[in-house]
Amino acid sequence: MSSRTELPVVSDLNVVSLLETLVSLNTENPPGRELEAARFLAGVLESLGCEVTLDEFEPGRANVIATYVNGPGPTFAFNTHIDVVPAGADWEYDPFVARIADDRLYARGACDAKGPLAAMVMAVADLIASRDRWSGTLMAIFVADEEVGSAGAKHFAAITEQAIDYVVVGEPTSNQPVIAHKGSLRPIVRIHGKSAHSGTPDLGINALYEAAKLVGLVERTHRQVKCHHHHLVGNASLTITRLNGGHADNVVPDRCDLMLDRRMVPGESEAQVRSDIQAMLDLAANEFGLHTEIVEWKATTGGASETEQSHPVVAATVEAARRVAANGEVNIGGFQGGCDLVHFRKLGANGVVIGPGSLAVAHQPEEFVPLAELESAVGLYRDIVLGLLKRAAV
Structure with a gap:
């Protein structure tokens, strides 16, 4: 594995402080610059007990592939991207310093997609801590270049030999499930x-x-x-x-x-x-x-994709989303844009896109994620896995 970033690995994990660190690492794409953040994430995931590969597939551009094997059963993968769109102008404050106001965290990448990324890392921590409740293989696949051409996801799909049964892709959907995208x-x-x-x-x-x-x-x-x-x-x-x-x-x-x-x-x-x-x-x-x-x-993100609404990964996601929804209402939707789900579907995985924050503020000045959605996403992600990787009764 490549050398780690000099930033300290988080020892007392907290989703807000983790997100504050992630948004401080500039991963604007173009040009990319994901390597420093990838090294940081690799260190955090290793400290949790995962087996981690830091795959620098191009100079300065890397995927993080973390695996935790917890007995027999299906393989579940969390996926989201490390890169963000360029900050651009018209920010009132530094876009790479997290600012908390009005129960929101503001920064470039706050919702697209470092908010989902931080929540997924926290969910991995929770799942490892409660490993007696599930059985199977848990993966976290955090990739470069989703915002331009999905080079990271395409590279992973081309080289992986790991069969993946279920995938949850982290994108800002206000914690509502998305099962199709253009x-x-x-x-x-x-x-x-x-x-x-x-x-x-x-x-x-x-x-x-x-x-x-x-x-x-x-x-x-x-x-x-x-x-x-x-x-x-x-x-x-x-x-x-x-x-x-x-x-x-x-x-x-x-x-x-x-x-x-x-x-x-x-x-x-x-x-x-x-x-x-x-x-x-x-x-x-x-x-x-x-x-x-x-x-x-x-280069583009790729083709269109859809997961059948009747699939167990959709049912598990809807059930978990209903528990964190303010009024218990869940609406299954679709994306007008693209994302990396298509590359996991090509591997045979069935999946859902879901995460905190709204696409309406992604790619905009003063991008933000609501703190309530960010914090509830941790339990949302954890519960999806627990619903799918149930430990067999002894």
Whole structure:
């Protein structure tokens, strides 16, 4: 294992103080910087009695894989991410110093997803302390790069030989269960033209004008795409999020790049969506004579995913969530965005997304997690495991 961070390992674990330490470790992505926080987490989990691997799969980027074997039974994994989005501007206070006010903890990553991360570590501590109540294998898989391309989760899925039966993914859901999420693909489409002096534009083919023809076709295609509907996550979509063309003030541009953002719903396959995008470009060639190519597929979190509502992991999560809900009401929902659940589903694990905090304040200045939700998430996570890894009667 790599050397640990110089930060002291927490000896008297407390979810609030643990979160205060985690948000102080800058893991903005880009560029990443997860290694220091990963070393800290590895030390905490080792001190609890877990067998820990610190997997630095790229320089400065690491996953933490902790395992605690407690007799025969299924394997349950906690998963969330170590990275956070860039803090940005408009913060009233330092975004990497936790501030507690109005029964909330404010900081970058407070809810997305270091609040769930801290609660999961505390749940591991509780479960090890009460190991006579359950039987099986408990894992904590905390990964890098979820906010950009899920490199950490993809790497773990590619190398793991451990069968995982159940997974709970920590994301801000106000401690309500989420069983489905959208996926995304982001191709960069290059439209080719022909350069010429801007004083004699008719001698060239302006790639920006050519791109405008494709823009209209993308809009038409979106109207077809959004007919793909899922009852928990809504409609699929296709839109343009970036446009880049031209290299000089007096030159007709010979190329223009568009970034497409295709959001998929459960039931859509990545292979079919890629084929559909290429079919749209083929249509552009036939209708408008456009010369296009896909020059890159940008890294994304991945495809769409869904766990059957009837699965035991959903039932255990609903039961645990009901115990911590203020009014006992639980609503099963879906994510408009993506997360790492899809990569565990590809491994054969069934899972749920749940955690303290709200997506409405994630990625925003003055991000926060309510302290009541943070503290109740510890028992929520613990009780999900106890509901699934019941010790057989002797």
